[in-house]
Amino acid sequence: MATDNFQAPDYYLLDELLTDEQKLVRDTVRAWVKKEVSPIIEDYAQRAEFPKQLIKGLGEVGAFGPYIPQEYGGPGLDQVSYGLIMQELERGDSGIRSTASVQSSLVMYPIYAFGTEEQKRKYLPKLATGELMGCFGLTEPDHGSNPNGMLSNFKDKGDHVVLNGAKMWISNSPFADIAVVWAKDEQGVIRGMIVERGMAGFTTPETHGKWSLRASATGELVFDNVKVPKENLFPDIKGLKGPLSCLNSARYGISWGAIGAAMDCYDSALRYSKERIQFGRPIGGFQLTQKKLAEMITEITKAQMLTWRLGILKNENRATPAQISMAKRNNVHMALTIAREARQIHGGMGITGEYPIMRHMMNLESVITYEGTHDIHLLITGYDVTGISAFE
Numbered sequence: 159m160a161t162d163n164f165q166a167p168d169y170y171l172l173d174e175l176l177t178d179e180q181k182l183v184r185d186t187v188r189a190w191v192k193k194e195v196s197p198i199i200e201d202y203a204q205r206a207e208f209p210k211q212l213i214k215g216l217g218e219v220g221a222f223g224p225y226i227p228q229e230y231g232g233p234g235l236d237q238v239s240y241g242l243i244m245q246e247l248e249r250g251d252s253g254i255r256s257t258a259s260v261q262s263s264l265v266m267y268p269i270y271a272f273g274t275e276e277q278k279r280k281y282l283p284k285l286a287t288g289e290l291m292g293c294f295g296l297t298e299p300d301h302g303s304n305p306n307g308m309l310s311n312f313k314d315k316g317d318h319v320v321l322n323g324a325k326m327w328i329s330n331s332p333f334a335d336i337a338v339v340w341a342k343d344e345q346g347v348i349r350g351m352i353v354e355r356g357m358a359g360f361t362t363p364e365t366h367g368k369w370s371l372r373a374s375a376t377g378e379l380v381f382d383n384v385k386v387p388k389e390n391l392f393p394d395i396k397g398l399k400g401p402l403s404c405l406n407s408a409r410y411g412i413s414w415g416a417i418g419a420a421m422d423c424y425d426s427a428l429r430y431s432k433e434r435i436q437f438g439r440p441i442g443g444f445q446l447t448q449k450k451l452a453e454m455i456t457e458i459t460k461a462q463m464l465t466w467r468l469g470i471l472k473n474e475n476r477a478t479p480a481q482i483s484m485a486k487r488n489n490v491h492m493a494l495t496i497a498r499e500a501r502q503i504h505g506g507m508g509i510t511g512e513y514p515i516m517r518h519m520m521n522l523e524s525v526i527t528y529e530g531t532h533d534i535h536l537l538i539t540g541y542d543v544t545g546i547s548a549f550e
């Protein structure tokens with residue numbers, strides 16, 4: 159993208175609902191994205207490369223573990239601030255937001271929530287700065303929507319366990335220093351552990367050929383008789399509720415992130431509709447273009463309201479997993495629809511890298527699938543309102 163002229167839409171003056179601290183955090187990340195991400199992201203996405211040089215800056219703006227307390231090296235922000243950071247990062251690119259989401263909610267959060275004091279002190283401060291990068295291994299080749307069926311397993315060998323299995327579709331895996339891995343013990347109970355790069359038998363082959371999240375590195379985690387010291391296991395958390403509580407936090411962030419991608423597409427389409435002349439007038443003057451833009455800003459505004467309220471509930475520890483599912487599902491679908499409509503408004507130019515539209519659209523095709531697919535989240539809402547599970 160040549161220049162980033164982004165102006166955030168705020169149709170219902172939602173800024174007035176934010177605290178000064180939340181606005182400061184948002185504006186800091188917004189400015190950082192304009193300066194550091196926008197000028198390079200198209201190039202990196204085209205080359206299918208993660209811009210590693212952004213890691214330090216992400217740490218500096220508080221994007222790694224925003225709500226982790228300062229005692230453990232995090233910024234100690236509230237949940238709305240966390241959401242706003244994800245919104246701004248995804249306004250730049252879903253791949254950059256994915257890196258921050260994984261580091262924050264899928265690596266730092268479980269270490270903070272389930273780790274021993276030693277694990278917290280050893281890993282969290284370095285993860286907060288980006289000195290250490292992490293990934294999260296739940297999905298397997300044959301177990302995506304149904305992680306409970308996972309085959310990765312470990313055996314107790316006294317002072318260590320021996321881990322075997324494979325994880326697939328793991329964001330950050332090709333460069334991560336540590337992996338939070340979920341595997342079954344000899345009784346078939348899911349446990350979490352921290353696996354470090356360099357442990358014998360642990361490899362992280364990269365997944366190539368993605369048309370989506372091209373600026374995010376994705377790969378596998380392969381465990382071939384990996385000896386993991388017992389002190390790397392999370393001591394108490396057992397069963398699927400461990401990984402699911404991490405996903406809850408990440409999905410919450412994604413619900414904000416998707417708004418960022420939608421805002422960028424809308425903003426670009428609005429500007430283009432005023433500049434592009436056809437039949438002697440700006441295309442924004444045609445009723446069909448106005449319908450698209452009016453519907454976009456309506457849906458963005460609804461999502462902003464929904465998600466802000468979710469943030470308040472999350473701050474009060476009252477947000478339910480089903481409420482988070484609703485927001486993730488609604489907002490990602492909304493963003494994808496807006497990206498497609500924005501592409502139409504840009505005409506042929508919409509398919510080029512001169513505008514961010516196609517990149518957002520392709521990225522959102524992953525976002526609508528990972529962290530629980532669009533349909534699985536619908537079934538979670540269905541379960542929540544009927545009390546009858548359609549998928550278990």
Ligand SMILES: Cc1cc2nc3c(=O)[nH]c(=O)nc-3n(C[C@H](O)[C@H](O)[C@H](O)COP(=O)(O)OP(=O)(O)OC[C@H]3O[C@@H](n4cnc5c(N)ncnc54)[C@H](O)[C@@H]3O)c2cc1C
Nearest residue numbers: 294295296297302303327328329524528529531533534549
């Ligand atoms: C770019 C990318 C990055 C990712 N990063 C990570 C990561 O860092 N860590 C990690 O652990 N995972 C990661 N994932 C994996 C992601 O979470 C899974 O892709 C997702 O959970 C879906 O699993 P699946 O792809 O195996 O699809 P499947 O589970 O095979 O689903 C295929 C289709 O079947 C539908 N389906 C499945 N079950 C049902 C049902 N009961 N009723 C109705 N429909 C159903 C689904 O909705 C979907 O449409 C990532 C994925 C991608 C694409």
